[in-house]
Amino acid sequence: KAGVTQTPRYLIKTRGQQVTLSCSPISGHRSVSWYQQTPGQGLQFLFEYFSETQRNKGNFPGRFSGRQFSNSRSEMNVSTLELGDSALYLCASSLTTGSLNYGYTFGSGTRLTVV
Amino acid sequence: QKEVEQNSGPLSVPEGAIASLNCTYSDRGSQSFFWYRQYSGKSPELIMSIYSNGDKEDGRFTAQLNKASQYVSLLIRDSQPSDSATYLCAVNGVHGGTASKLTFGTGTRLQVML
Numbered sequence A: 001k002a003g004v005t006q007t008p009r010y011l012i013k014t015r016g017q018q019v020t021l022s023c024s025p026i027s028g029h030r031s032v033s034w035y036q037q038t039p040g041q042g043l044q045f046l047f048e049y050f051s052e053t054q055r056n057k058g059n060f061p062g063r064f065s066g067r068q069f070s071n072s073r074s075e076m077n078v079s080t081l082e083l084g085d086s087a088l089y090l091c092a093s094s095l096t097t098g099s100l101n102y103g104y105t106f107g108s109g110t111r112l113t114v115v
Numbered sequence B: 001q002k003e004v005e006q007n008s009g010p011l012s013v014p015e016g017a018i019a020s021l022n023c024t025y026s027d028r029g030s031q032s033f034f035w036y037r038q039y040s041g042k043s044p045e046l047i048m049s050i051y052s053n054g055d056k057e058d059g060r061f062t063a064q065l066n067k068a069s070q071y072v073s074l075l076i077r078d079s080q081p082s083d084s085a086t087y088l089c090a091v092n093g094v095h096g097g098t099a100s101k102l103t104f105g106t107g108t109r110l111q112v113m114l
Helices: none
Strands: A005-007 A010-013 A019-024 A031-038 A042-050 A053-057 A064-068 A074-078 A087-094 A110-114 B011-014 B019-025 B033-040 B045-050 B054-058 B061-066 B071-076 B085-092 B102-104 B108-112
Touching: A005 A031, A005 A087, A010 A019, A019 A087, A019 A110, A031 A074, A042 A064, A042 A074, A042 B102, A053 A064, A074 A087, B011 B019, B019 B085, B033 B061, B033 B071, B045 B054, B045 B061, B045 B071, B071 B085
Parallel strands: A010 A110, B011 B108
Antiparallel strands: A005 A019, A019 A074, A031 A042, A031 A087, A042 A053, A064 A074, A087 A110, B019 B071, B033 B045, B033 B085, B054 B061, B061 B071, B085 B102, B085 B108
């Protein structure tokens, strides 16, 4: 059974550019969440999608956006990149959403460096 | 007050000993609790989940939950050098029953010494 696939693995972008990251969840998983991980802040929740709808959003500026397609694949976009956006971006998928969540499986992440 | 708190460590234990990792959370309505292990340069890996008060055992791992005290713990028996990693506590908050938000602690770094 394939795991959560994130592409690309590494990205180097210049300040002011925009970037799109992709995530393919485990087959059958309909919930996809995105996290930003930095050494100083740890894992910070960005947003969750379920059945193509954003169900929850973290405390990030509007430059961070995402979407989910009918096949549950998800993309996140960051516009007008800033140096502080350099981080590991992790996608995680789960079978369900809601209060009884059975735990997320993480992808390998995309390491974004903004120069 | 942070939503999920963990001691950052490092927690050093000798090989073969029991490692005890602790976590407290602030959202009383939380219903699902998880422990993830993260090796340096890798993504988090789910190792335990617990949903009701008490203990849950899986191999060398035991998760303990006390909702009244808002406390979750992970015990690792017969610790091995390969257990050396950062352990993340994660709590699923309630959002109208139709959304999930896993909130993570900052993690406890465990070092198992030979």
